[in-house]
Amino acid sequence: MSRVIAVVNQKGGVAKTTTVANLGVALAQAGQRCLLVDSDPQGSLAISLGQDPDSLASHTLYEAMVLADEGAHKDLKDVILHDQQGVDLIPANLELAAAEIDLNSQYAREYALSRLLAPVRDAYDFILVDCPPQLGILTINALVAADSVLVPLATNYLALRGLQLLLRTVRLVQSRLNASLRIEGLLPTLYDRRTSHHQETLQEVRRIFGEQHIRVFETVIPRSVRFEESPITGTPAVVYAPNTPGAQAYRELVQEVLINA
Ligand code: ADP
Numbered sequence: 001m002s003r004v005i006a007v008v009n010q011k012g013g014v015a016k017t018t019t020v021a022n023l024g025v026a027l028a029q030a031g032q033r034c035l036l037v038d039s040d041p042q043g044s045l046a047i048s049l050g051q052d053p054d055s056l057a058s059h060t061l062y063e064a065m066v067l068a069d070e071g072a073h074k075d076l077k078d079v080i081l082h083d084q085q086g087v088d089l090i091p092a093n094l095e096l097a098a099a100e101i102d103l104n105s106q107y108a109r110e111y112a113l114s115r116l117l118a119p120v121r122d123a124y125d126f127i128l129v130d131c132p133p134q135l136g137i138l139t140i141n142a143l144v145a146a147d148s149v150l151v152p153l154a155t156n157y158l159a160l161r162g163l164q165l166l167l168r169t170v171r172l173v174q175s176r177l178n179a180s181l182r183i184e185g186l187l188p189t190l191y192d193r194r195t196s197h198h199q200e201t202l203q204e205v206r207r208i209f210g211e212q213h214i215r216v217f218e219t220v221i222p223r224s225v226r227f228e229e230s231p232i233t234g235t236p237a238v239v240y241a242p243n244t245p246g247a248q249a250y251r252e253l254v255q256e257v258l259i260n261a
């Protein structure tokens with residue numbers, strides 16, 4: 001049975017998509033069978049993996065998850081892409097934006113992703129879900145489908161604001177919809193070790209969440225221009241620039257995630 005990890009933060013630009021792509025491919029490189037699910041209408045995950053989300057017509061998460069009951073899609077297998085980097089992908093594109101409205105009129109709307117993934121959970125060791133920058137119905141679906149939540153967190157002061165709202169949402173989901181949801185950990189990202197403000201913020205994160213018994217990963221993802229370049233190549237940094245500190249950091253994260261099993 002796979003472990004489903006939702007990668008969540010309602011802030012944009014904190015490296016959710018980068019983390020799903022790099023952690024997913026690095027897990028695959030370590031021999032784990034991985035399915036990556038793009039649950040963001042921006043479709044950035046597909047682009048990061050070299051797919052053009054706009055050419056996928058009716059083969060996306062939207063058809064499989066939202067229109068499933070209308071017979072629009074017969075089989076989840078039809079929307080799963082097999083990526084050259086050794087991961088499988090359920091892509092998304094702008095159509096998924098309609099899910100926020102469509103799902104609201106459906107029964108058990110918070111369980112749509114969980115239902116969708118149930119038949120393939122045995123086929124993978126890990127399923128990583130890339131969430132949009134909101135705490136709307138798509139993110140709630142990811143939290144309900146997940147065993148754990150991983151929160152990428154940029155190491156600057158403003159990034160910390162909003163985290164309590166996110167943790168409150170996790171607690172609400174735990175009490176009402178998914179009692180077994182755990183916090184996998186907070187992942188410091190975009191870290192510049194030469195900036196004293198980043199160092200101080202990282203210390204604060206470790207202190208505050210240490211007191212709350214919320215895990216902060218030992219791994220810290222450094223800021224590096226390689227991450228910004230790599231989507232152009234259609235490969236994540238662990239493939240595009242495997243010997244850089246950023247790629248190494250994601251491989252260390254793999255070890256932490258595997259130990260946490
Ligand atoms: P999110 O999915 O949270 O919106 P992204 O993963 O799309 O965030 O990252 C936002 C931007 O920051 C992208 O341009 C990405 O290439 C860049 N980025 C991500 N991680 C890093 C990093 N460690 N160093 C530098 N740039 C990064």
Ligand code: MG
Pocket residue numbers: 016017018040044130131
């Ligand atoms: Mg993203």
